[in-house]
Amino acid sequence: MDRGAPSPRTDLSTLTTAALLRRIHREDRRVLPAVGRALPQIARAVDVVVEALRGGGRLIYVGAGTSGRIALLDALEIPPTFGLSPQSVQAIVPKGAAREDDAALGRVEIRRRRVGRRDVVIGIAASGSTPFTLAALAEARRRGARTIALTTMPGSPLAAQAELAIVPVVGEEVIRGSTRMKAGTAQKLILNMISTAAMARLGHVYGDLMVGVRPLNEKLRRRATSIVASAAGVSTARAARALRAVGGEIKVAVVMLRAGVTAAAARRRLAAAGGVVGAALGVTGRKARRAPLS
Numbered sequence: 001m002d003r004g005a006p007s008p009r010t011d012l013s014t015l016t017t018a019a020l021l022r023r024i025h026r027e028d029r030r031v032l033p034a035v036g037r038a039l040p041q042i043a044r045a046v047d048v049v050v051e052a053l054r055g056g057g058r059l060i061y062v063g064a065g066t067s068g069r070i071a072l073l074d075a076l077e078i079p080p081t082f083g084l085s086p087q088s089v090q091a092i093v094p095k096g097a098a099r100e101d102d103a104a105l106g107r108v109e110i111r112r113r114r115v116g117r118r119d120v121v122i123g124i125a126a127s128g129s130t131p132f133t134l135a136a137l138a139e140a141r142r143r144g145a146r147t148i149a150l151t152t153m154p155g156s157p158l159a160a161q162a163e164l165a166i167v168p169v170v171g172e173e174v175i176r177g178s179t180r181m182k183a184g185t186a187q188k189l190i191l192n193m194i195s196t197a198a199m200a201r202l203g204h205v206y207g208d209l210m211v212g213v214r215p216l217n218e219k220l221r222r223r224a225t226s227i228v229a230s231a232a233g234v235s236t237a238r239a240a241r242a243l244r245a246v247g248g249e250i251k252v253a254v255v256m257l258r259a260g261v262t263a264a265a266a267r268r269r270l271a272a273a274g275g276v277v278g279a280a281l282g283v284t285g286r287k288a289r290r291a292p293l294s
Helices: 017-028 031-038 039-054 067-083 097-101 103-112 131-142 157-161 182-201 218-232 236-245 251-258 263-272
Strands: 059-061 089-092 118-122 146-148 163-165
Touching: 017 157, 017 182, 031 089, 031 182, 039 059, 039 118, 039 146, 039 182, 039 251, 059 067, 059 131, 059 251, 067 089, 067 118, 067 182, 089 097, 089 103, 097 131, 097 263, 103 131, 118 131, 118 182, 131 157, 131 218, 146 157, 157 163, 218 236, 218 251, 251 263
Parallel strands: 059 089, 059 118, 118 146, 146 163
Antiparallel strands: none
């Protein structure tokens, strides 16, 4: 017998502010363990992203609604933070809620960007069933790109569509169906982890310092000076002078100061080391291998 829609749980509007916040906080605490259980899949995703970017490919996020906006935020923050070209990290997000259902548009957007074998495409959808995202991921896979799904719904079409699925199971939302809450938090955490870990693996981080950051404004110029001073073990005054001498290139300034070489020699070292500061200073890592998806 059809019993209709499930009845509402506690009427949140009747709770005190403090009780309501405790309810939300209690649910939020479920997110971190869910993300933790997905760490093996997240690690494989990082390896695939590193391989794609190292090989001249792109990291392309695809999502609609809340998922798309979270993806866009991460994509926009990577280039200025780590010094990548904006073309290297992109987000495909349809305009307007109605376009979430437009599967044809998803395919068109992938074709328009000429997605190919060197690229990795991450489809993000809490429900795992958004037509725009499903079609985009399917088209990307058809064109030979590596494909990863990020969804909070086990067994969803999106998870089945991709070569690798990351599925943090966060449970019901405080506001039923509002995936901007726990699902959105899990998505943001995981995208931050993927992009940050990939940037570190690619040498855009030295120690725990953002040596790829672009000093485009006064705040970032101060940060760049602090980064160089810390990485090279020199005073801020000396770091500032070095940065001015090399046109604001943090990596060049660090290698120049730490190795005691000219700017030209520092650039040659970095070029030979693929832009990795540690390698340019003689610290080598393990040789990269092709990253498996399963």
